[in-house]
Amino acid sequence: MIQLPLLILSLMFIFLLAILLKLRHRRKALAVPEGREIYEDLQSKGRILKSVELGITGKPDMIIRKGKDIIPYEYKSTNASSPRDGHLYQMFAYFAILEENYPGLSIPYGVLKYREAAFRVHNSAENRRKLISILDEMRNSDGYVVRNHSNRGKCFRCSFREVCRQSLIKPSGNPHPDDPHSRT
Ligand code: SF4
Numbered sequence: 001m002i003q004l005p006l007l008i009l010s011l012m013f014i015f016l017l018a019i020l021l022k023l024r025h026r027r028k029a030l031a032v033p034e035g036r037e038i039y040e041d042l043q044s045k046g047r048i049l050k051s052v053e054l055g056i057t058g059k060p061d062m063i064i065r066k067g068k069d070i071i072p073y074e075y076k077s078t079n080a081s082s083p084r085d086g087h088l089y090q091m092f093a094y095f096a097i098l099e100e101n102y103p104g105l106s107i108p109y110g111v112l113k114y115r116e117a118a119f120r121v122h123n124s125a126e127n128r129r130k131l132i133s134i135l136d137e138m139r140n141s142d143g144y145v146v147r148n149h150s151n152r153g154k155c156f157r158c159s160f161r162e163v164c165r166q167s168l169i170k171p172s173g174n175p176h177p178d179d180p181h182s183r184t
Pocket of ligand 1: 147148154155156158159160161164165166167168
């Protein structure tokens with residue numbers, strides 16, 4: 001007859017295995033890259049990461065480490081058949097931020113996951129040039145980059161809010177005086 005402690009151990013093992021399989025299945029469905037999760041902001045609890053050099057901030061939904069590779073992961077609840085421009089620039093900003101925060105490690109690509117599709121965005125010199133170019137435009141132009149919304153929350157979460165002259169949030173994190181929704 002099977003002994004009680006052995007039975008309890010077997011049940012615990014089966015229970016843990018079921019949890020592990022469920023987690024693995026969930027990660028696969030969400031296209032989370034393989035590796036160790038070292039940062040998580042899916043519930044907005046991650047710390048703000050900065051690139052001092054470029055003056056931008058960001059909070060990827062997740063950061064995965066696999067060996068010497070660091071992979072940012074961003075989840076969008078909308079659908080898209082190809083990566084949207086704004087989301088690509090957000091990923092380019094993450095690359096720059098992570099390069100500064102994880103010196104000596106490499107950031108080969110990031111994953112942009114929409115509701116149904118996932119895309120691998122490569123970290124290249126060309127994408128960094130595009131990022132620097134749009135940051136210059138944001139810093140130096142009042143008219144070229146035109147805000148197409150009045151959503152303060154969007155600006156608050158935006159990596160470019162410190163450099164964007166149209167941001168509804170002041171660098172301090174307070175609403176911008178031009179914001180029609182500002183209560184200050
Ligand atoms: S700070 Fe606001 S206006 Fe500027 S790019 Fe970001 S979301 Fe757009």
